[in-house]
Amino acid sequence: MADFxxxxxxxxxxxxxxxxxxxxxxxxxxxxxxxxxxxxxALLGLALGLLLDINMQLAVIVVCCTLALGLVLMEKNKSxxxxxxxxxxxxSSLALGLVMLSFTNVQIDLxxxxxGDLLTVSTAELIWIAAGSCSALTILVLFWNRLLxxxxxxxxxxxxxxxxxxxxxxxxxxxALVVAVSMKIVGVLLITSLMIIPPATARRFATSPEQMALGxxxxxCVAVAGxxxxxxxxxxxxxxxxxxxxxxLFIFSNLVRRTA
Amino acid sequence: xxLGKCGQGGLHKGCYDIPxxxxxxxxxxxxxxxxxxxxxxxxxxxxxxxxxxLDLQSISYGFGTRQILTNxxxxxxxxxxxxxxxPNGAGKTTLIKIAMRLLQAHAGQVILNPNLRIGYMPQRxxxxxxxxxSVTRFLLLAPHAQRQNITAALAEVGASDLHNSxxxxxxxxxxxxxxxxxxxxxxxxxxxxxxxxxxxxxKGQAELYRLITQIRDRHRCGVLMVSHDLHLVMSxxxxxxxxxQHVCCHGHPEQVSNDPAYLELFGKTGAAAMAVYTHxxxxxxxxxxxxxxxxxxxxxxxxxxx
Numbered sequence: 001m002a003d004f005x006x007x008x009x010x011x012x013x014x015x016x017x018x019x020x021x022x023x024x025x026x027x028x029x030x031x032x033x034x035x036x037x038x039x040x041x042a043l044l045g046l047a048l049g050l051l052l053d054i055n056m057q058l059a060v061i062v063v064c065c066t067l068a069l070g071l072v073l074m075e076k077n078k079s080x081x082x083x084x085x086x087x088x089x090x091x092s093s094l095a096l097g098l099v100m101l102s103f104t105n106v107q108i109d110l111x112x113x114x115x116g117d118l119l120t121v122s123t124a125e126l127i128w129i130a131a132g133s134c135s136a137l138t139i140l141v142l143f144w145n146r147l148l149x150x151x152x153x154x155x156x157x158x159x160x161x162x163x164x165x166x167x168x169x170x171x172x173x174x175x176a177l178v179v180a181v182s183m184k185i186v187g188v189l190l191i192t193s194l195m196i197i198p199p200a201t202a203r204r205f206a207t208s209p210e211q212m213a214l215g216x217x218x219x220x221c222v223a224v225a226g227x228x229x230x231x232x233x234x235x236x237x238x239x240x241x242x243x244x245x246x247x248x249l250f251i252f253s254n255l256v257r258r259t260a
Numbered sequence: 261x262x263l264g265k266c267g268q269g270g271l272h273k274g275c276y277d278i279p280x281x282x283x284x285x286x287x288x289x290x291x292x293x294x295x296x297x298x299x300x301x302x303x304x305x306x307x308x309x310x311x312x313x314l315d316l317q318s319i320s321y322g323f324g325t326r327q328i329l330t331n332x333x334x335x336x337x338x339x340x341x342x343x344x345x346x347p348n349g350a351g352k353t354t355l356i357k358i359a360m361r362l363l364q365a366h367a368g369q370v371i372l373n374p375n376l377r378i379g380y381m382p383q384r385x386x387x388x389x390x391x392x393x394s395v396t397r398f399l400l401l402a403p404h405a406q407r408q409n410i411t412a413a414l415a416e417v418g419a420s421d422l423h424n425s426x427x428x429x430x431x432x433x434x435x436x437x438x439x440x441x442x443x444x445x446x447x448x449x450x451x452x453x454x455x456x457x458x459x460x461x462x463k464g465q466a467e468l469y470r471l472i473t474q475i476r477d478r479h480r481c482g483v484l485m486v487s488h489d490l491h492l493v494m495s496x497x498x499x500x501x502x503x504x505q506h507v508c509c510h511g512h513p514e515q516v517s518n519d520p521a522y523l524e525l526f527g528k529t530g531a532a533a534m535a536v537y538t539h540x541x542x543x544x545x546x547x548x549x550x551x552x553x554x555x556x557x558x559x560x561x562x563x564x565x566x
Contacts, residue, residue, distance in 0.1 A: 027390050028391045029388075152401065153382055155360075155380075156385075158360075158362060159360050159378060159452075160380070206392045209392065209397070212391075212392055
């Protein structure tokens with residue numbers, strides 16, 4: 001098999017593995033819009049990386065993490081509802097990214113960043129994706145119970161001795177990291193779908209939070225493998241194909257009668 | 261107009277003598293003190309008397325220009341049940357949150373031992389429908405929770421058959437018992453219960469209050485709780501603090517129920533309908549309806565001053 005397919009597959013599977021458990025938190029905590037905002041700001045990171053001539057992956061991670069920090073601070077302020085705040089940030093950062101890109105002389109394929117370009121993943125990019133996914137997954141596993149506790153009842157967790165503010169920030173930073181490294185795979189417009197559709201699929205068959213997380217990882221991996229295969233044989237765009245397979249899995253899961 | 265006249269038998273030495281509907285700075289006794297302390301953060305320090313679990317001193321809290329709590333003092337001792345009652349918006353939950361350090365008081369002191377083991381039961385637990393989680397798994401999330409402790413805690417609250425139930429499938433009364441079990445897992449010296457009988461029918465409420473009294477007797481812990489259910493809670497409490505942004509009146513339940521400030525706050529007819537509930541059963545029921553033997557309520561008297 002061609003090298004680029006292997007790289008694409010490895011990158012996609014790594015992302016799917018971490019997107020499963022992370023996506024569960026996004027679904028449980030209703031943070032889907034937050035994920036979208038982070039994804040949209042990724043384009044701003046890309047533009048900054050090009051303009052300042054620094055590593056693009058790094059620039060995207062820095063911008064996403066900065067945005068996550070900014071949101072935590074602004075949420076404390078509570079002058080606007082969170083979804084309004086997210087809407088402002090998402091679209092202004094996307095627009096700013098596009099405007100800034102027009103100042104660069106570099107011709108870039110915008111479509112590749114909006115919808116992903118998995119088949120052109122280089123070895124260097126693969127290393128970024130692997131490092132980002134593995135560290136995010138490790139942190140999620142280590143902090144799993146604590147993150148679960150604050151997702152169930154923040155104040156109860158706080159009285160029981162957890163540092164809720166820090167844990168929330170940690171979760172947001174993990175999201176920022178994963179969004180940043182997965183931009184190449186499904187693109188900024190489709191990242192959130194890869195995080196929320198697999199958990200929604202796994203939910204019907206899970207009887208514990210851990211089962212749901214594992215099931216989401218598996219559903220994500222199947223979607224990645226299926227999407228790349230479809231893209232190979234049908235010559236369809238890879239990122240959107242993965243999301244379509246993921247959505248089909250979700251629909252099938254709803255048709256299957258629940259056994260548990 | 262709330263004419264504060266406290267019960268003589270209360271644990272507080274001084275009376276709350278609040279001459280007017282409270283506005284900060286109008287208290288003639290200490291305008292300077294209030295001015296000085298208004299914007300200083302509340303101070304946390306350990307208690308000096310080992311029998312005092314939690315001591316809230318002159319707590320004030322405001323939200324924007326609205327004053328929510330003014331000069332509230334509450335003390336909870338070992339083995340004592342203190343109930344906060346008051347209408348909606350009286351600041352009961354706010355006071356609980358200040359005591360739990362979830363909110364920072366704008367003035368006053370929160371005095372509690374930093375090592376105090378607190379079992380906290382929040383007003384409600386909303387579990388997202390997408391989270392598949394059983395009662396056991398939920399209880400395992402409590403710090404240092406072990407499976408055998410969970411079995412014991414669920415048995416203690418009469419919810420042994422709920423181990424594998426999904427959290428979202430619980431009825432109101434079952435959920436409250438599970439939350440109470442989670443609080444018990446802390447092996448608490450102080451139980452803090454924010455409306456423990458929310459969403460529970462009348463009969464279930466009486467049972468829950470009896471359960472709380474039993475827990476107090478068994479663990480010799482202090483209990484601070486919030487309640488709307490005056491008529492039911494009065495039989496299960498040692499001291500009632502009637503709160504409406506300030507302390508209207510406080511003392512033993514019988515005294516409070518005859519207090520002019522209390523009658524004013526809840527209306528004469530309303531207060532009469534909420535007369536002290538002195539009816540005792542010699543047994544109670546668990547969730548399946550089976551009879552549980554319990555200690556007779558009188559036995560709690562010996563712990564009262566411990």
